[in-house]
């Protein structure tokens with residue numbers, strides 16, 4: 060299943076229908092009809108082809124949310140290109156790794172963001188690209204594609220520290236969106252507010268694709284800003300909202316009378332990417348009169364499990380396997396465990412990516428007999444609801460952004476005076492978790508200098524909230540650090 064025929068469902072006979080409303084940083088709204096998106100992406104596809112890009116070639120984008128990201132995505136679908144979304148918060152170390160590993164032809168970005176890219180990166184300015192594309196013909200070009208045509212490399216880490224590119228195909232995105240549009244009854248009548256970043260799968264695979272398949276109207280913002288959320292709800296009157304738990308926690312700050320009005324217009328609010336505390340689920344229901352639908356996915360698999368649209372949306376659980384997904388909970392040997400017993404969640408289906416980019420060993424380690432090992436620990440209830448309980452790895456999720464302690468620990472160990480380092484997640488009321496660095500350090504250790512170095516090298520959400528000096532790290536007899544025995548840190 061390729062994507063273009065699905066997008067055409069929104070376009071055919073509807074070229075003049077307003078599809079996109081982009082809330083620009085200056086507060087004005089830029090709109091696009093489905094026909095304008097079609098024409099702009101055709102022009103861009105022609106320009107990219109003229110610049111020598113062809114099926115299977117890679118191109119990165121390092122951009123905040125803006126209409127050009129969508130036009131680029133549509134152009135990539137038409138040309139069979141592989142796009143690499145890069146988190147705008149990434150800094151020197153993260154960027155160098157992704158660009159070396161994926162080796163894209165160029166990075167589409169803006170001048171301010173380009174300043175963070177490694178010297179020698181081929182940079183294509185997003186506005187200059189749009190200006191150049193305006194001179195191209197608007198009629199469609201499209202190369203043949205099918206479900207196996209790769210469309211994106213999305214970087215995500217494992218326990219190894221270095222991020223790996225999950226190779227996601229057109230079939231992965233198509234399956235995911237078809238299931239969600241059907242399961243969540245998304246239609247052209249919906250008004251969809253999306254403030255999730257388009258450089259991760261929540262905003263990109265779920266947000267953009269559910270919109271383009273259903274043909275509803277999308278109000279896109281550059282990013283989520285809690286201080287402006289009330290005004291957005293008031294003005295746009297969304298029926299549909301997807302968010303990470305940190306966004307729902309922020310929405311609880313709104314006055315009750317306003318929340319009730321917004322909730323009355325909301326047909327569906329979906330939470331995912333990190334655990335939604337049951338208490339937030341309850342408080343949102345009380346305040347907005349809307350029952351959040353929590354679902355579970357990952358970069359490598361897109362969506363796997365979700366609470367039902369009709370039926371019980373059970374707080375603290377992620378619900379039932381989605382229509383396209385086979386799921387089992389396994390012991391270390393890969394045998395399914397009985398209901399009520401914890402184990403690792405394994406999934407199989409057309410949503411699961413084709414493997415890791417140029418990492419046969421990592422791919423071999425993550426798949427077994429056609430099943431993808433998620434690394435998430437969960438337990439099934441007798442009626443099939445899945446509750447996630449933690450991870451096999453020590454992944455920290457802060458505001459829905461992933462932090463792999465190993466990556467930070469490696470960088471800390473390179474700093475003067477640091478002999479040992481362990482990074483752990485400390486509870487945070489809004490972001491869920493925040494990273495704290497425990498170090499065994501000599502007198503040369505200079506916390507201010509190290510903090511400054513980390514800010515240059517890594518994304519803002521990875522910056523340790525505190526450096527805690529300890530005389531030694533607690534270890535098992537085999538030398539493995541026992542992070543749970545470190546002294547708890549409180550803000």
Ligand code: MLC
Pocket residue numbers: 123147148255256259260261262281282283284285303305306309331332333355356357358457458459460489490519520
């Ligand atoms: C966040 N920040 C940004 C930004 N998003 N800065 C620039 N551009 C963006 N797009 C930075 C802020 O500058 C700030 O940095 C920090 O993040 C928090 O910002 P805040 O304004 O205080 O926001 P807050 O109310 O705390 O909410 C944070 C948030 C953000 C919800 C806006 O965490 C977010 O957008 N999360 C979404 C992550 C996501 O899409 N994950 C999906 C992964 S896919 P500083 O320096 O002050 O800290 C996945 C699979 C699945 O997991 O199942 O979906």
Ligand code: AMP
Pocket residue numbers: 215216260330331332333334335353354355356357358359377433435447450456461
């Ligand atoms: P990413 O690598 O960014 O795609 O993050 C995927 C991880 O996010 C999953 O493996 C889970 O650990 C976590 N995750 C996603 N959705 C949920 C959820 N609803 N509840 C708990 N964890 C989640």
